[in-house]
Amino acid sequence: MENAVNAILQDDSTLLGLANNKNYGEYAFNHSVNVAIYAIALGQRIGIPKKYLSHLGMAGLFHDMGKTKIPEEILNKTGKLSAEEWSIMRSHPVIGTELIMRMKEWGELSTRMIEGAFEHHLRYDLTGYPKLARKKKITLFGRIVTIADFYDALVRPRANHRFPYVSEKILGIMLERSGKDFDPAIVKVFINMIGVFPLGTLALLNTNEMGIVAQTQEDPELIDRPKVCLVYYSDGEYRKGKVVDLREVDGVSGEFKRSIVKTLNPNEYSINVAEFLI
Ligand SMILES: [Fe+2]
Numbered sequence: 001m002e003n004a005v006n007a008i009l010q011d012d013s014t015l016l017g018l019a020n021n022k023n024y025g026e027y028a029f030n031h032s033v034n035v036a037i038y039a040i041a042l043g044q045r046i047g048i049p050k051k052y053l054s055h056l057g058m059a060g061l062f063h064d065m066g067k068t069k070i071p072e073e074i075l076n077k078t079g080k081l082s083a084e085e086w087s088i089m090r091s092h093p094v095i096g097t098e099l100i101m102r103m104k105e106w107g108e109l110s111t112r113m114i115e116g117a118f119e120h121h122l123r124y125d126l127t128g129y130p131k132l133a134r135k136k137k138i139t140l141f142g143r144i145v146t147i148a149d150f151y152d153a154l155v156r157p158r159a160n161h162r163f164p165y166v167s168e169k170i171l172g173i174m175l176e177r178s179g180k181d182f183d184p185a186i187v188k189v190f191i192n193m194i195g196v197f198p199l200g201t202l203a204l205l206n207t208n209e210m211g212i213v214a215q216t217q218e219d220p221e222l223i224d225r226p227k228v229c230l231v232y233y234s235d236g237e238y239r240k241g242k243v244v245d246l247r248e249v250d251g252v253s254g255e256f257k258r259s260i261v262k263t264l265n266p267n268e269y270s271i272n273v274a275e276f277l278i
């Protein structure tokens with residue numbers, strides 16, 4: 001992030017503006033940071049040189065910058081948006097691009113940031129928005145930020161999505177739409193990166209126990225055998241149990257002691273996953 005840091009040191013007004021803007025609440029700021037993290041991690045995996053990873057991070061961080069100019073009533077509306085409200089909402093990639101274009105002193109970095117801001121709602125097959133007058137190929141940064149944005153938007157709860165989706169389901173949707181909405185090669189890498197059972201996944205085990213994925217395994221052969229914090233129900237609430245390693249084998253039968261049967265939606269059990277991971 002060296003270049004990013006330098007850019008911020010030179011002119012921190014933009015980033016501070018993003019952090020302080022009232023329209024742009026905590027959710028939106030966290031979302032921007034998450035998109036940057038996913039984008040950098042993804043970029044690293046597909047071999048983007050380190051020098052450009054900071055540009056990619058900035059493209060992720062500022063992708064929704066145009067939303068700072070969208071009225072709060074529209075941004076936070078819980079009900080359905082009217083056609084007019086939608087068209088205002090859909091203007092955020094263009095507004096973001098204009099805002100970034102004003103940061104001339106950022107040089108090449110601003111060009112890369114524009115790719116994230118302008119293209120993140122454009123799909124791989126060029127549908128989506130903004131509508132293009134002329135067909136153009138979506139840039140690598142644009143394709144990466146689109147994937148990072150889509151995933152983070154669905155994985156966490158917010159005003160107009162009462163419940164977040166479980167990761168497994170989102171990755172399924174992405175795979176289904178790969179080649180249409182998303183670059184198929186990058187989707188594959190992303191799915192591999194997130195893993196089948198990412199940290200914090202609530203899972204049902206074949207022992208009828210419930211557990212939360214507390215540590216994933218490095219070895220790709222064992223990605224379905226993470227360490228899991230068992231969860232048990234007593235006195236009206238779910239409590240933290242011991243951490244077990246799903247690689248553990250039963251000495252007598254030679255079989256795995258526990259395996260994940262399926263993932264569960266933590267909201268249905270009113271479990272705040274974060275509390276179990278601390
Ligand atoms: Fe957006």
Ligand SMILES: [Fe+2]
Pocket residue numbers: 031063064149153
């Ligand atoms: Fe976004």
